[in-house]
Amino acid sequence: MQAMWPWRHVLITGASSGIGRALAEALAAPGVTLHLGGRDAGRLAAVAAACAARGATVCQQVAEVRDAAAMAAWIGGAGPLDLVFANAGIGAGTGSGFESAADARAVFETNVTGVLNTVIPAVAAMAAQPPGPDGVRGRVAVVASVAAFIATPGAPAYAAGKAAVQRWAEALDATERRRGIRLHSICPGYIRTPLTARNRFPMPLLMEPEEAARRTLRGLAAGRIRVVFPWPIYALARLVGALPPAWRAALMRGFPGKD
Numbered sequence: 001m002q003a004m005w006p007w008r009h010v011l012i013t014g015a016s017s018g019i020g021r022a023l024a025e026a027l028a029a030p031g032v033t034l035h036l037g038g039r040d041a042g043r044l045a046a047v048a049a050a051c052a053a054r055g056a057t058v059c060q061q062v063a064e065v066r067d068a069a070a071m072a073a074w075i076g077g078a079g080p081l082d083l084v085f086a087n088a089g090i091g092a093g094t095g096s097g098f099e100s101a102a103d104a105r106a107v108f109e110t111n112v113t114g115v116l117n118t119v120i121p122a123v124a125a126m127a128a129q130p131p132g133p134d135g136v137r138g139r140v141a142v143v144a145s146v147a148a149f150i151a152t153p154g155a156p157a158y159a160a161g162k163a164a165v166q167r168w169a170e171a172l173d174a175t176e177r178r179r180g181i182r183l184h185s186i187c188p189g190y191i192r193t194p195l196t197a198r199n200r201f202p203m204p205l206l207m208e209p210e211e212a213a214r215r216t217l218r219g220l221a222a223g224r225i226r227v228v229f230p231w232p233i234y235a236l237a238r239l240v241g242a243l244p245p246a247w248r249a250a251l252m253r254g255f256p257g258k259d
C-alpha cells in the first residue's frame with residue numbers, strides 16, 4: 001500500500017482513541033513512522049497494531065500530556081518529525097448543573113497546558129531539522145474545536161480552552177513560518193468518539209472520526225492555517241458567536257450542558 005499523504009514522521013498525542021486513532025490509521029503506510037501517545041496502554045497497543053498491519057513503523061508511548069518534562073523528553077527524543085498533532089483532550093461542562101472546580105482545572109490542564117507541553121518541544125525539535133523541498137521544516141496541528149468560536153454556556157472551560165489553543169496556533173504560525181515551521185488549528189464540529197458518546201443532546205451533522213481525519217489531512221496538505229468542518233456548524237458558531245453577549249446568553253440559556 002502506497003502512502004497517500006506526504007508526511008513520513010508523524011507524532012500524535014491522544015492516539016489511543018477517537019480522532020487521534022483515526023488520524024494514525026489514515027497516515028499508516030509503508031515508509032511512515034508513527035509516534036503514538038496515549039494514557040491507556042491497552043488501547044494504544046491496539047491502535048499501534050492496526051497501524052503496523054498497514055505497513056507503518058510504530059513507536060508507542062504511554063504519555064501524560066500534563067507532564068511537561070515527560071513530553072519534552074518524548075518529543076525531543078523522537079527523531080525527525082514532519083507533522084505533530086497536539087490532539088489529546090477531554091470534555092466537561094455543566095451537565096450536572098454547574099461545572100465543578102476540579103473539572104474546570106482538569107480541562108485547562110489537559111486541553112491548554114497539555115497542548116503547550118506538546119507544541120513547545122515540537123517547534124524546538126523542528127527548528128533544529130533541515131527544511132524539506134517545500135521549505136517547510138515541520139508542521140504542528142493543534143486540535144481545537146468549532147467550540148473555539150462561541151462562549152458555550154454548557155461547556156465553559158472547554159470552549160475557553162479551545163479558543164486559547166486555536167488562537168495561539170494561528171498567531172504562532174505567522175512568526176514560525178518565517179523559520180520554516182507551520183502551525184495549524186483543526187476545528188471539528190461534532191465527531192462520533194467516546195468524548196461525545198456521553199452527550200445527552202442532539203449533535204447536528206455528527207461525523208465519523210475517519211471522515212474527520214480525511215478532512216484534517218486534506219486541509220493540512222493544502223496548507224490551510226485553519227481547518228474547520230463541517231461548514232454549516234462553523235457558520236452557525238460564527239453567527240451566534242458574533243451576537244451581542246446578552247442576546248447570545250438569552251438564546252443559549254436553555255441549552256443542555258456537557259457531562
Ligand SMILES: NC(=O)c1ccc[n+]([C@@H]2O[C@H](COP(=O)([O-])OP(=O)(O)OC[C@H]3O[C@@H](n4cnc5c(N)ncnc54)[C@H](OP(=O)(O)O)[C@@H]3O)[C@@H](O)[C@H]2O)c1
Nearest residue numbers: 014016017018019038039040065088089145190191193195
Ligand atoms: N469528538 C468531537 O466531537 C470533537 C470535536 C472537536 C474537537 N475535538 C477534540 O479532538 C481531540 C480528540 O478528542 P476525541 O473526540 O477523539 O476524544 P477521545 O476519543 O476521548 O480521545 C481523547 C484522547 O486524548 C487522550 N488523553 C486525554 N487526556 C489525556 C492526558 N492527560 N494525557 C494524555 N492523553 C490524554 C486519550 O487517551 P487515553 O484514552 O489513553 O486516556 C485519548 O487518546 C480533543 O482535543 C477534543 O477536544 C473533539
